[in-house]
Every structure is written in C-alpha cells, then in structure tokens.
Amino acid sequence: MANTTQPPNAPAVWAKTQFDGSAMRVALGGRWTLADAAILETAVQTLDTKGAALLHIDLSAVDAIDTCGAWILHRQLRRWQDRGAQIELVGTSDAQAALLERMGVADEERVPLLRKSGSAFAELAIRAGIAATEVAGEAKALIAFVGAATVCALRAIRRPGRVRLVSTVHHIESIGIDAVPILGLLAFLIGVVLAFQGADQLRAYGAEVFTINLLGVSILREIGVLITAIMVAGRTGSAFAAEIGTMKVNQEVDAMRTIGLDPMETLVLPRLLALAITLPLLVFFANTMALVGGAVMVILGLDLSLEQFLEQLSNAVQLNTLAVGLIKAPVFAVLIGVVSCYEGLKVSGSAESVGRHTTQSVVKSIFLVIVFDAAFSIFFSRIGL
Amino acid sequence: MSGQANDSVIRVRGLVTRFGAQTVHDGLDLDVRRGEILAIVGGSGTGKSVLLRTILGLKSPDGGTVELLGANLEALDEEARRPVLKRIGVLFQDGALFSARTVAQNARLPFLEHTKVDHRLVTQLIRVKLSMVGLPQSAGAKLPSELSGGMRKRAGLARAIALDPDILFLDEPTAGLDPIGAANFDSLIRDLQQALALTVVMVTHDVDTLCAIADRVAVLIDSKIIVGTLDEIRAHPHPWIQAYFDGPRGRAARTGLAVSAEPRVSTRVSKGT
The missing domain is CATH 3.30.750.24 (STAS domain)
Known part of the structure; x- marks a missing residue:
C-alpha cells in the first residue's frame, strides 16, 4: 500500500x-x-x-x-x-x-531515550568521582592479578611439565625474532642522532671525544632498555590484549574454563615467560645497534678511527653500566606482560571493548615502564651505581 | 517505480553462485510477491544465507540477475542504490546493532541517512518503533551489549523497520531464542507485517515459524529452489522435504497447527533440521 x-x-x-x-x-x-x-x-x-x-x-x-x-x-x-x-x-x-x-x-511511557545528564558541574564532579574510584579499583584488581600470576608461576616451577612450551616458543618468535628488523633500525638511528647532537654541543668546549662517553652511558643505562620496552609495549602488549580480548568476546576463554584449562596457565604464563626471556635479549641487541649507529656517526663526523672509539668506550663504561640497563629488562617485561594480559582478560561484550582495552594496555604499560625506570634511577643512585 | 506488472518485488532469474569448484545455486529462479511472507528453508550449506546476501547486493552473483524493487543493484553505483536501500530493512542474525551506539541511536541512523525529518519527530517515531517491536522505552538508552539476545533482535528489528520499508529481510529471526520468545517473535513479525503492509523474506531453520507465519515456502534443494504454499511443499515427494516435515519436529509443529491457532509453546525446538 x-x-x-x-x-x-x-x-x-x-x-x-x-x-x-x-x-x-x-x-x-x-x-x-x-x-x-x-x-x-x-x-x-x-x-x-x-x-x-x-x-x-x-x-x-x-x-x-x-x-x-x-x-x-x-x-x-x-x-x-x-x-x-x-x-x-x-x-x-x-x-x-x-x-x-x-x-x-x-506514548504511555515517558522514559528518556537518551542517557540522563545533569548540570555540567554535577556531571564533572560525578565523572571525577567515578574515575577516582575506578583508578583505585583498577590498582587493586591489577595487584590481585599479579598475585594470581605469581601463584600460577610458582605452581609451574613445582610442576614444570605444565608449562606450555610450544606456546612459549611461538611467543618468543613473535615478540623477539619478528621485532629484530624494526628494533635494529630504530636503535641504530637513535645512536646516530645522539652522537650527532652530543658532538654538536660538546664541540663548544673542545670535548668532542666525550661524545663517546655520553653515548656509552646513556644508551647502556637508559635509552636502550627504554626504547625497547616502549616498542615492545606498543607492538607486543597491544597484540596480547587484542588476542586475549578477542578470545573473550568469542567466549573461547569461557570454553577453556569449562574444559578445565586455566586461562592463567594457558594464556598468561606462556606470554609472561616469553617476554621475560626475550626482552633482555632484545635490549642487548638494541644497545649494540645504537652503539653501532653512534660509532658510525662519531667515526665519520669526528674523524676518529674505530680503535680510538673502542678505547674511549671501554674507558667510559664498565660491565656495571651494561648490567644496570639489562637488569631492568625482565622487570619491564613482566610489567608489560601483566598489564596487557590483564587488559585482554577484562574485555567484555563488544568489538569496541577490545579496542578500548588494547589502547589501555599500551598506555598503561608505557606509563608503568617509565615510572619504574624513574624508581630504578633513584635506587641505583642511592646505592652508588 | 514502474514495471510492477505481476507485483513481484523481488525477481531472481537464472542465479548461479559458486564457491571454488562447488556450485551452490545453479540457474535458480525466484519471485517474491508484494505483501507475502516467504520463508526460505534448506539444509546446512544449501546457500540460504548466500541467497539472501545476493538479493541484498552484498554479494555479486556469478551468473543470472537479481531485481530488487524493479532495480538491478548489481548495475547501480552507490548513489543510485540509496533510494532502493531506503525501501528495504534487514534484521541480521544477532541484530548486527552498532555496538558503540545506543539502541535509540541505532534506530535513528536510517532517519539521519535517508530523510530530513525534524529531530523531535524522529525521536517520537523511534519511541513508536520501540513499542511496536515490544521493547520498553528504557531500552532506548542502552547499549547493545547491555541487552539480552532476544532484546537485541527486537532492537535490530526496530532499526530495520525505522523507515517503514517495503520489504523486510530476516536472517534466522528465531535462532537462539527460547521457545516462548520465538513464538512471541513470530507473532510480532506477523503483526508488523499486517500493520505496515510489509513483504517479508526470511531465512529460517525453524519449522514452527514456517507453519505459524509463512504464506509461501521456498526450499533450496540440489542447487535449485522449489516454491509453493506450505501444503504444496509438504506434498512434494523429494526425500529431504519429506524428512524435514515428517521428522519429529515437523510432525509436532503440524499437529500444533491442526489443534489450535495459538502460539504452540510446547512443541517448539529452538533450532530445526
């Protein structure tokens, strides 16, 4: 009609x-x-x-x-x-x-179709309150998650047969080997930039040769590990959150539970383990590439030979310097792994939720990495390293 | 629109669908008449959903033509498709509501896209649609993830009928609903079809739905289609059809039909075949 x-x-x-x-x-x-x-x-x-x-x-x-x-x-x-x-x-x-x-x-019911909103000020106060309680709740839940992961890890130590080896190796490949080209390029370029800027500033005092000290200390202590952790948080942390989140949406995680598989053991532990193994290796690789980048810049720009560069470098850094950087790597690895798996498991319902938690995992893990890095700096300076 | 001579709103001629080496539809013809409820049934893998997607222009046919409301969507560009799309509504299996928008925003979308109606009137019309599909007004402000499966279907239906379409397409409307919910949904579709003078094309597994509301039935068998009224189809000698209607569920649904015209709650099984 x-x-x-x-x-x-x-x-x-x-x-x-x-x-x-x-x-x-x-x-x-x-x-x-x-x-x-x-x-x-x-x-x-x-x-x-x-x-x-x-x-x-x-x-x-x-x-x-x-x-x-x-x-x-x-x-x-x-x-x-x-x-x-x-x-x-x-x-x-x-x-x-x-x-x-x-x-x-x-027209019998007159319920508003839109979400009710009060005055702007009340809205602001309400939102601030909600956000504050959410942060507190979040912190508590994250700590509980760390606890659960620790229990699971301790159980795995007692019964090593339960560790998913294939899964762990698979994650090592995707976190580590697949990241090598991009991380290498990134670190190399950072080394070049550092050397260039350092030499430029130090030239004013006629102390260009100390560019090498600057390079060695800053890369080995801070920059290598930070760059690697941030890149892994962006590259791997987001992937973890999205993978686990999508499994949550498809009810795969529920299916696992009903079959008797512990998601903590099957999903979280292999990822944490793989990260803890891989991140220090990646940091070492990034350190090397950054130093190579710096060396290229120094040798070309300051007209030094490779021997002179190496001699100056060995004066500037000790094994300590390298160790201070590397010791942070497993800690950052656990931070990134815990945050991204936690966010992944918190996904519920829709595709939008996957996106939100993936973003959250990257933001939070980078934030925590930097906070912990600052804490490490203070700690090391206190103990005189 | 012209050329509605014999009042077919959908005309499929010689449709061929292939997936790799497998031919799903082989020279299939189908006419859907204005104002009828046509149910498409068939075993798994016979290409029911693919047929629906082809009619909707979501998939291009590997051969043959599909005319929807006198227009061949295949031959039209995006802009020329719009007036045709405005006149159809589709309910996907799980509602396919946009998850980032509330139910009311979902139902508002067709208005924003296709009409220039005043904001206030649109809001009132959305209220009308929500009550027509049997949702409380409070569902309007909810996100799809906050609704149950049955409510999501109803919300999807509200979006599908937002613009009073000529043709309503339903993909497995009762799948995943409990027997009572499914019977209610059947009578809801029948009511809406009568009130809004809709032509309804639905893909279904559900023998109960078939017996309760379909005017004609199209059975996909052996890459072809057999169309007829329920009685004609039931009399067809093909073994699959006999098995379909003479299986325990089919028999139960038919007895139910003979006994009373009330919704037959007790006999319904949520997924047929």
Missing part, C-alpha cells in the same frame, strides 16, 4: 474541514508518509476545529499511511481529545485501524 501511484500534480497531502451544525467533519487525503513529514505536521497543526465537541475524522481518501503519518495523526487526535473533543474515525481500512491502534501504546 505504500506504493500506490499518484498523479504528479495532485497535492501530496490535504485536509479539509466542514462544520455541519453540531459536528466538525475533517476529511483527510493524500499520502501520509515519512517523505512529506514536514508538510503533514503543519497541515495537521493548522487545522481549525473551532472547538467543536464532536469530530468526524474521515480517512477514506488517504491513499497511503505509514508509521510517521499515523503517529502525526494520532498525536493530533490526542491533542483534540485533551481539549475535550470527542473523536469518531470513519473510512479507515483494517490495516489503517491496526496501525493507528499501535500508536496508542507508544
């Missing part, structure tokens, strides 16, 4: 009134559809019933009516009724009557 053809020049919608002594006859016609919603609304609202007590609404000339037309008519009928008019519908087809009847239910 929504498709009755209409001569193109006929008015789309019309409404006529006629007063016959006691009652007002309102004749409606045309196509009462969504396409002419605006015309319909004005046509209906401008109808003047002169306060008649009885209204005959004649729909026999209505060619088509859809939900929109029916709603607009229903809304107007209700207004007239509220004014005390009595309504009599005539010439309605069965389908029209059925449709109009369905409108009645719609």
Whole structure:
C-alpha cells in the first residue's frame, strides 16, 4: 500500500474541514508518509476545529499511511481529545485501524531515550568521582592479578611439565625474532642522532671525544632498555590484549574454563615467560645497534678511527653500566606482560571493548615502564651505581 | 517505480553462485510477491544465507540477475542504490546493532541517512518503533551489549523497520531464542507485517515459524529452489522435504497447527533440521 501511484500534480497531502451544525467533519487525503513529514505536521497543526465537541475524522481518501503519518495523526487526535473533543474515525481500512491502534501504546511511557545528564558541574564532579574510584579499583584488581600470576608461576616451577612450551616458543618468535628488523633500525638511528647532537654541543668546549662517553652511558643505562620496552609495549602488549580480548568476546576463554584449562596457565604464563626471556635479549641487541649507529656517526663526523672509539668506550663504561640497563629488562617485561594480559582478560561484550582495552594496555604499560625506570634511577643512585 | 506488472518485488532469474569448484545455486529462479511472507528453508550449506546476501547486493552473483524493487543493484553505483536501500530493512542474525551506539541511536541512523525529518519527530517515531517491536522505552538508552539476545533482535528489528520499508529481510529471526520468545517473535513479525503492509523474506531453520507465519515456502534443494504454499511443499515427494516435515519436529509443529491457532509453546525446538 505504500506504493500506490499518484498523479504528479495532485497535492501530496490535504485536509479539509466542514462544520455541519453540531459536528466538525475533517476529511483527510493524500499520502501520509515519512517523505512529506514536514508538510503533514503543519497541515495537521493548522487545522481549525473551532472547538467543536464532536469530530468526524474521515480517512477514506488517504491513499497511503505509514508509521510517521499515523503517529502525526494520532498525536493530533490526542491533542483534540485533551481539549475535550470527542473523536469518531470513519473510512479507515483494517490495516489503517491496526496501525493507528499501535500508536496508542507508544506514548504511555515517558522514559528518556537518551542517557540522563545533569548540570555540567554535577556531571564533572560525578565523572571525577567515578574515575577516582575506578583508578583505585583498577590498582587493586591489577595487584590481585599479579598475585594470581605469581601463584600460577610458582605452581609451574613445582610442576614444570605444565608449562606450555610450544606456546612459549611461538611467543618468543613473535615478540623477539619478528621485532629484530624494526628494533635494529630504530636503535641504530637513535645512536646516530645522539652522537650527532652530543658532538654538536660538546664541540663548544673542545670535548668532542666525550661524545663517546655520553653515548656509552646513556644508551647502556637508559635509552636502550627504554626504547625497547616502549616498542615492545606498543607492538607486543597491544597484540596480547587484542588476542586475549578477542578470545573473550568469542567466549573461547569461557570454553577453556569449562574444559578445565586455566586461562592463567594457558594464556598468561606462556606470554609472561616469553617476554621475560626475550626482552633482555632484545635490549642487548638494541644497545649494540645504537652503539653501532653512534660509532658510525662519531667515526665519520669526528674523524676518529674505530680503535680510538673502542678505547674511549671501554674507558667510559664498565660491565656495571651494561648490567644496570639489562637488569631492568625482565622487570619491564613482566610489567608489560601483566598489564596487557590483564587488559585482554577484562574485555567484555563488544568489538569496541577490545579496542578500548588494547589502547589501555599500551598506555598503561608505557606509563608503568617509565615510572619504574624513574624508581630504578633513584635506587641505583642511592646505592652508588 | 514502474514495471510492477505481476507485483513481484523481488525477481531472481537464472542465479548461479559458486564457491571454488562447488556450485551452490545453479540457474535458480525466484519471485517474491508484494505483501507475502516467504520463508526460505534448506539444509546446512544449501546457500540460504548466500541467497539472501545476493538479493541484498552484498554479494555479486556469478551468473543470472537479481531485481530488487524493479532495480538491478548489481548495475547501480552507490548513489543510485540509496533510494532502493531506503525501501528495504534487514534484521541480521544477532541484530548486527552498532555496538558503540545506543539502541535509540541505532534506530535513528536510517532517519539521519535517508530523510530530513525534524529531530523531535524522529525521536517520537523511534519511541513508536520501540513499542511496536515490544521493547520498553528504557531500552532506548542502552547499549547493545547491555541487552539480552532476544532484546537485541527486537532492537535490530526496530532499526530495520525505522523507515517503514517495503520489504523486510530476516536472517534466522528465531535462532537462539527460547521457545516462548520465538513464538512471541513470530507473532510480532506477523503483526508488523499486517500493520505496515510489509513483504517479508526470511531465512529460517525453524519449522514452527514456517507453519505459524509463512504464506509461501521456498526450499533450496540440489542447487535449485522449489516454491509453493506450505501444503504444496509438504506434498512434494523429494526425500529431504519429506524428512524435514515428517521428522519429529515437523510432525509436532503440524499437529500444533491442526489443534489450535495459538502460539504452540510446547512443541517448539529452538533450532530445526
């Protein structure tokens, strides 16, 4: 019925009134559809019933009516009724009557369709409160998660057979070997930039040769491990959160539990283990590449030989310097692993949730890496390293 | 629109669908008449959902033509498809609601895309649609993830009928619903079809749905399609059809039909075949 053809020049919608002594006859016609919603609304609202007590609404000339037309008519009928008019519908087809009847239910409940929002200030206070309690809850849950992971790891030490070796090796490959090209390039370029900027500043004091000290200490102690951890957090942490999150959405994690597999043991532990093994190796590799980058820059720019570079470097750094950097790597590895697996397991429901928690895992793990790095710095300076 | 001579809103001619070496549809013809409820049934892997996707223009046919409301979507570009798409509504299996938007926002989307109706009126119309599909108004402000499976289907239906489409497509409308929910959903579809003068095309597994609301049934068998009224199809000698209707579920559904016209709660099994 929504498709009755209409001569193109006929008015789309019309409404006529006629007063016959006691009652007002309102004749409606045309196509009462969504396409002419605006015309319909004005046509209906401008109808003047002169306060008649009885209204005959004649729909026999209505060619088509859809939900929109029916709603607009229903809304107007209700207004007239509220004014005390009595309504009599005539010439309605069965389908029209059925449709109009369905409108009645719609306006009984007046629940807001949008989420309720109060004043801007109250909203701000509420949000701040919610955020604060969330942070506290989050911290507690994360600590509980660390505890659960520790228990699981201790159990694995007692029964090493339960460690998923294949899974662990697979993760070592994707965290470590697959990351080598990009990490190598990144570290090399950072070495080049550091050497270039350092030499530029130190030249003013005629101390260009100390560029090598600057390179050695800053790369081995801080930059190598930080760059690697940040890259792994972005590359691997996000992948962990998304993998585990998608498994949560597909109910794979629930399926595991019902089969009797512990997600902590099957999903989290292999990832943590793989990260803890791989990250120190990656850090060592990044250190090397950064030093190579710095060496290239120093040798080309300062006109030193490779022997001179190596001699100066061995004066500048001891095994200690390397150790201070490397010892942080497993700690950062656990941080990244715990945060990203935790975020992955917190995913619920929808695709959007996967995205949100993946982002969260990267942001939080980078944040924690930097906070812990600062703590390490203080600690090492206190103990005189 | 012109050329609705014999009132077919969908006309499929010589449709061929292949996946690799496997031919799913081989020269399939199908007409859907205005105002009917057509149910497409068939065993797993007979290409029910693929047929639906082809009619909707989500998949291009490997041969043959599909006319939807007199237009061949295949031959049209995005812009020319819009007026046709405006006149159809689709309910996907799990509702396919946009997960980042609330139910009301989901239902508002077709209005924003296809009409220039006043904001206030749209809100009122969304209320009407929500109550038409049997959702409480409070569901409007909820996200799809906060709804149950049955409510998601209803919300998906509200979005599908937002613009009062000519044709409503349903993919497994009762799958995953409990027997009572499924029976309610059947009668909801029947009600809406009558009130809004819809043509309904649905893919289903559910014998109960078939017996309760389908005007005609299309059975996909051996890469072809057999169409007829329920009685005609039931009389068809093909072994699969006989097994389908004479299996325990089919028999139960039929007895239910003979006994009363009330929703047959007791006989329903949520997934057929």
